[in-house]
Amino acid sequence: MPKASLTTEPSKVRCLLHRSAAAFAVLAVVTLGGWPSTADETPRPKIRVRRDIMSLAPDGPEMAALRKAVKVMKGRPATDPTSWTFQANIHATLDKSNPAWNQCQHGNYFFLPWHRMYAYWFERIVREASGDPDFVLPYWNYVNPAARALPEAFRVPADASNPLFVAERNADGGGVNNGARLPAAVAASYWLPFRLTNFATTSPTGAAFGGRVVDKPVHLMSTMGAFETYHNAMHVLIGGESGFMSDPFGSARDPVFWPHHVNVDRLWKRWLDQGGGRANPLNDRAWMDMKFPFFDEKGRKVEMSVRECLNTEELGYRYDDDPSSAAEPRPGPIAAQAGPLKKLAVSKVPGELGTDGPVRVTMDLGDEAQAAVRKDGNLVLFVEGIKFEKEPMVIYEVYLNLPAKEPADFQSVHFVGNLVFAGLDPRAFMAHHGIKKKGQKKEADETYLSSLRAFDVTDVVRELRARKLWQDQQLTVTFVMNGLVPVKGRPVTSAGVKAQFERVTLLGN
Numbered sequence: 001m002p003k004a005s006l007t008t009e010p011s012k013v014r015c016l017l018h019r020s021a022a023a024f025a026v027l028a029v030v031t032l033g034g035w036p037s038t039a040d041e042t043p044r045p046k047i048r049v050r051r052d053i054m055s056l057a058p059d060g061p062e063m064a065a066l067r068k069a070v071k072v073m074k075g076r077p078a079t080d081p082t083s084w085t086f087q088a089n090i091h092a093t094l095d096k097s098n099p100a101w102n103q104c105q106h107g108n109y110f111f112l113p114w115h116r117m118y119a120y121w122f123e124r125i126v127r128e129a130s131g132d133p134d135f136v137l138p139y140w141n142y143v144n145p146a147a148r149a150l151p152e153a154f155r156v157p158a159d160a161s162n163p164l165f166v167a168e169r170n171a172d173g174g175g176v177n178n179g180a181r182l183p184a185a186v187a188a189s190y191w192l193p194f195r196l197t198n199f200a201t202t203s204p205t206g207a208a209f210g211g212r213v214v215d216k217p218v219h220l221m222s223t224m225g226a227f228e229t230y231h232n233a234m235h236v237l238i239g240g241e242s243g244f245m246s247d248p249f250g251s252a253r254d255p256v257f258w259p260h261h262v263n264v265d266r267l268w269k270r271w272l273d274q275g276g277g278r279a280n281p282l283n284d285r286a287w288m289d290m291k292f293p294f295f296d297e298k299g300r301k302v303e304m305s306v307r308e309c310l311n312t313e314e315l316g317y318r319y320d321d322d323p324s325s326a327a328e329p330r331p332g333p334i335a336a337q338a339g340p341l342k343k344l345a346v347s348k349v350p351g352e353l354g355t356d357g358p359v360r361v362t363m364d365l366g367d368e369a370q371a372a373v374r375k376d377g378n379l380v381l382f383v384e385g386i387k388f389e390k391e392p393m394v395i396y397e398v399y400l401n402l403p404a405k406e407p408a409d410f411q412s413v414h415f416v417g418n419l420v421f422a423g424l425d426p427r428a429f430m431a432h433h434g435i436k437k438k439g440q441k442k443e444a445d446e447t448y449l450s451s452l453r454a455f456d457v458t459d460v461v462r463e464l465r466a467r468k469l470w471q472d473q474q475l476t477v478t479f480v481m482n483g484l485v486p487v488k489g490r491p492v493t494s495a496g497v498k499a500q501f502e503r504v505t506l507l508g509n
């Protein structure tokens with residue numbers, strides 16, 4: 001897809017994502033009733049409407065129901081599957097004593113369906129605990145520039161009387177709990193994953209909306225699907241250094257995990273709505289038939305397959321901005337890499353990512369690289385050998401050929417994506433898998449030895465060439481730190497950030 005359509009596409013997408021609250025209200029009224037039974041006599045569940053949290057009053061009945069339920073769940077013992085702790089542990093915990101825990105799917109193409117099921121079963125438990133038979137989880141749509149601060153109900157009042165408040169959140173920029181906001185380059189760059197039309201890929205670069213194909217649920221943390229990377233940036237910036245959200249073991253302990261993941265679930269639907277071949281891999285049997293265990297509101301163990309979760313109306317919910325009639329789902333193909341990637345160019349010196357302004361690395365483009373660029377094939381940028389003592393709780397915007405005097409702008413033609421460190425910390429990965437020693441398992445090896453981030457730069461290079469912003473013999477890659485937008489004062493440069501990478505490589509085929 002040429003970059004030109006890439007710049008027009010976001011606005012098209014954006015209007016879909018920002019309907020007015022009034023339109024939501026009308027939709028909600030007409031769709032709340034039950035469905036008439038269909039010819040095959042399968043009873044259709046009652047359809048409830050998941051709403052934009054910005055359209056709900058922080059002290060209104062919906063948030064009151066959520067507060068009540070979270071309080072009830074927090075009061076239950078961790079052994080109870082309907083308790084707050086048990087539910088959080090289903091995602092991840094360092095405690096390996098219960099086989100029902102540590103189920104979260106990351107770094108593979110089960111990421112989206114697994115988290116959909118997780119939110120679905122959790123929502124049933126919350127509904128029961130809230131006493132409100134119509135309860136649904138709201139979504140936090142940070143794509144909307146007016147909704148980039150943590151929703152108020154989760155931070156006011158900021159004390160133990162509020163079951164939705166936790167102190168364990170990013171303190172940068174005056175603090176997430178005081179209204180520090182997600183930066184636009186992170187929250188608005190959903191169009192990076194949205195421009196991808198394939199849900200899954202077998203390519204090790206993970207260049208797909210939904211993630212990499214695996215035959216059994218494993219975590220391949222180095223190369224995540226593009227949308228998972230987008231979602232990771234919110235986790236990092238909301239959790240910060242010692243918060244829950246940035247730690248896979250802690251994330252579901254923060255109540256805001258849920259409005260975040262409900263939004264992720266909704267954006268999966270909005271991606272499908274964009275058409276242009278965007279579709280779930282319905283012909284992939286392994287994906288469709290994969291089952292995961294959860295618990296219902298009575299604490300009974302249940303199983304759900306990916307196939308069973310694809311139509312949210314069959315699960316009894318829709319979103320307030322779902323189109324009134326969606327196209328019949330068609331199977332989408334799984335992308336494969338067109339031939340092996342060849343190394344075309346490598347940066348000369350290792351890079352040091354710190355706090356002092358943009359970091360630039362250059363690489364010489366030899367004959368082979370120049371020929372590959374002219375041929376207009378796929379081009380991928382690898383940032384390889386990423387290392388840090390402490391996982392940086394900031395992200396880096398990555399640019400190609402950004403002129404030294406030009407300010408970094410994620411909406412410019414130079415932007416290729418955000419470098420997000422989440423998932424690259426080997427200690428977290430090993431703890432999650434109960435791996436004690438480095439190198440003990442092949443899976444672990446694969447993860448650390450290739451601690452890299454991949455960026456598909458095909459479109460960007462093509463567009464830079466079209467605009468005469470390309471240089472035949474040299475490529476510059478610029479990294480610009482970004483973090484929370486502070487409540488007041490200067491933009492965040494999280495103190496003491498230190499990370500290294502060994503090299504930046506341009507590959508192609």
Ligand code: C2O
Pocket residue numbers: 091104105106115231235251261
């Ligand atoms: Cu399993 Cu947003 O995380």
